[in-house]
Amino acid sequence: MYEHDVIVVGAGGAGLRAAIAAHEHGADVALVTKLHPVRSHTGAAEGGINAALHPEDSWELHAYDTMKGSDYLGDAPAVDTFAKEAPNEVIQLEHWGMPFSREEDGKVSQRPFGGLSHPRTTYAGAETGHHLLHTMYEQVVKRGIEVYEEWFVTRVAVTDHDDPEGRECHGVVGYEIKTGEIDGFYARNGVILATGGLGQAFDHTTNAIANTGDGQAMAYRAGAPMEDMEFVQFHPTTLPSTGVLISEGVRGEGGILYNEAEERFMFEYGYANNEGELASRDVVSRAELTQVNEGRGIEDEYVHLDMRHLGEERILDRLENILHLAEDFEGVDGLEEPMPVKPGQHYQMGGIEVNEHGESCIDGLYAAGECACVSLHGANRLGGNALPELLVFGARAGRHAAGADMDDPLIPTGPDAESEPGDVELPVEPGIVADASDPVAADGGAVATPEAVLEDAIETERERVETLLERDGINHADVRAKVQETMTENVNVFRQEGNLKQALRDIRESRELYQDVAVSDPSRTYNTDLIHTIETRNVIDCAEAIALGALAREEFRGAHWRQQYQERRDDEWLKHTLLAWEDGTPRLYYKPVVLEGHEQTYEPKERSY
Amino acid sequence: MSQGYDRGAVESFGRWREFSAGMWAWILHKFTGWILVGYLFTHIAVLSTATGGETMYTTTLQGLEELLIVRFLEIGLLAVAVFHILNGIRLLFVDLGLGLTAQDRSFYASLVLTAAITVASIPTFLGGAL
């Protein structure tokens, strides 16, 4: 058993920032991560980091833009804290050596980005996330923070109190991928989950193959509710064969979208008469899918993004990396032909319910980054707001876990915050399959003393892994593919009641199938078959939460679009969707949105661009 | 390094077919360099006959020159020296950071020039012996 003050699970932007903050606060902190830190998906972010740095700009404006972008589902204390602290965090990064793009006078450059009233997006070429990730990893190395890399965390160890708010988290159980060893990480102060996104719940995503929603699912099963899971951002321009992102920059520079008949459909079909291709992500994504669904897609799958008219010189100057992406990942030369694009899952707004200090309702369990939901992005995230979120809330969680004195949080968490119970008709039972004696899907027995909690969790996981390795059964890849297909088919940018129900049925079937999974590779060394099999369980839990939330929310807000309900319904739906895992059965309930912050109060307005 | 077990062909020089221009240049430069040192030592050894007197020196050298094989060896030596010089110049440019993107082409150029110079010198070398 390993022991530290603070255990940070995940070493992407959020995890690294949390670890540095905890370390600076004097805590003995360790990072536990299934990938080497520099392999984290934060490295894929291209666009930039928003922060109000300019004298004419202000954090209030940034907060206002963020709230508007969130379609008023953001919580004001989170939004304010975020906008206020982002500038410090960005300058901090600069002091750590991040190679930002620069102005002639040597200052950090800022450029305009969708949904922002000021050019406040700082960036480092087209590889902002890469630089952010590496810069922070370098600081971790400098500080000598312990990193347990290629350790796959399978479970958070919490006490077995009936009420989740009475539970305490004492550590996590990890599986060392290289050796097959299962061991515990005892956290004296707290565990911070920073495991990133869950794109693998869909079969077409810009996310990495490692983004399987592990943190969300582990916290959920430990008793921390999932919040606003129905809000999933789809990016309108991803390459069809891999999901690799073609950044907004192409459309920003004047790239045009065409359907099969070579019509400029954003205008011709009136999807966005003012902004055209530059309309917000959800609008463009829906327009593309409508074209495809109505038979005007190319090969019934995608549309074309054309930038040839910009001229070779301009393309090489500003969009060179796009040429490489199209060439390397799609085999298409962007100078000669239009690039095929289609919408892909991109970002998960919802996640583990936490307050502005990153605390979940379970004592000692924190979450930060994409796996958490503060809620900052509400119903829709603005481009360039995720990276600063990693910094601001990663740092706050780290500090708090290390014992820093911080104000009382304004955002409530846990079932106590419930304002009304949820009510939704489901086609099938959600949650675990009745036959829970199966160790692969089981959740462990009752534990009384905190000391025994971790030991007990380790034992449960050993048994689970043993069983998976020894028995005979089906390959998890089939189950995962089934979930991914139904999610992409039925829970994408178009949401119709019938489809959502179909998705829930398919997910149910997948759960049943999962009862029979086994790992055919008997090896104890680097058994990725085993890792993927365990991840698939997390994918199922996350997918179910998304579909369930989507079925429950009967309105059109931000990224969530329902065919039957074509408008935002503030009188009824200005509230967060929460799902609590009660002994394996998800329970739906709601809590109000907090529109009153420390300094500002927000009025929901119409969101038009 | 792979000490765990023998990866056979993966680690061995049996992979030479997969070497790139820069590697060949390196290998050839090494090879020619070693020959040149070897020659330097032999050369001084042969010349040392001078200490044994004038005639000994002259006969030794002339005796050697009469052997056809020596003539051929001299051609080889020329080729070796020319390549080492040309590639050496290439390496000096690389050290100065000049023309790095043309490093493979400059290597091929050294090879071609070496061949040309060597061929051109054959008549001179073989002149007396044939």
Added chain:
Amino acid sequence: MSTQIEEQPETEEETEPETEPETQSPGERRREKKRQRAEAREQEVEDALDEAEEAVELKVFRYAPEVADKEEPRFDSFTVPYHKGMTVLDALIYARDVYDSSLTFRHSCRQAVCGSDALFVNGRQRLGCKTQMGDLEWPVRIEPLPHQDVVKDLVVDMEHFYEQMHAVEPYFDPDETPDGELEEQRQSPENREKIKLSTRCIWCGACMSSCNIAAGDNQYLGPAAINKAYRFAMDEREGTDRKQERLRIVEQEHGVWRCQTQFSCTEVCPKDIPLTEHIQELKREAIKSNLKFW
């Protein structure tokens, strides 16, 4: 109970009649399902192969240290349906998910930023996700990176590579930072341009694996680590004292002088970093700063 189940689940079409006897044990049921799935999949594979215009053969290096009869390194063949745009990584994933789930390799981002999947493909270090199958000679031979310990199949031990990276003190360490809270350090666009390419490294290890010198001298820092040192030594924000220290690190015995300008590192780097150029520049910098002391 908040989530209620619909009165009439429309599952008629779904519920297949239970043909198996009730007495079947869970284990038997699992095995039965496995068999059914396997059959279904075989059919799918055949269909896929029929449908695809072409099929490509992969020859993949296999080795599993503690599994009986897999301890001997060998090559396995997989036939994979080819489609335009398919990458080496796609092909490997297909082979794993369809034929042999124990086929092991690292991968994550699929977009050449995480550096997990540097492999030895047709005799050259390449990123699997960034290599189009259509650009290769078929059959395609895939092996783990040479000159590194193989952990299993295509997975190599990266520990040594990381150690070398860490040995050059790979972190920004300025002599001083501005006092003002929101005051950034100035850096000229030219200086940023100078270090730009060097900051692109994704730690994939392809360069190190391709270098004959690194293969022969285990202590050689290697091109990636030297490039990392370059990234900081050339950054004007760090100050001259730190630069001297950085030069001292790279001019140690197993540092820049080991490089024999073989250029293979530069050729294989998936991020097109001019490694040899950076190494050579550091050699000159070191000489320059040493000339005073001679």
Added chain:
Amino acid sequence: MADHYSSFERGGRRWLLQRITAVFLIGVLAFHFVLLHFVNHAAEIEFAGNHAAEIEFAGTQARMQNVGYFSLMWTFLVTATFHGVNGVYNALINQGLEGTQKKVVAAVLTIASLLLILQGTRVALVMSGVL
């Protein structure tokens, strides 16, 4: 970590000398080759029609008595020895020679080059008629 750069030996000096000697050798080696293998060598046969005396001690002696030529040849000897032997040493080091082995190789090579230079000098002096 730190043990990688505990060594105090800086390769820079030998590296630089290897390049400087190389620059010098380009000229001298070319000169040497052209002079002794083309001008005063087989070519003589045709032009002079003298079958008996292709290379003669006399010729060598005549050249070696010129002080400029003598010192050029002697510098040639020294630089070539340094360049060649240092090159060989580098090559061996690059193959991972360590500790005692490395020391032995260094010693052997140094002695060999000293002997070579000594012997070369002696020969040169004989040739020029000093000895």
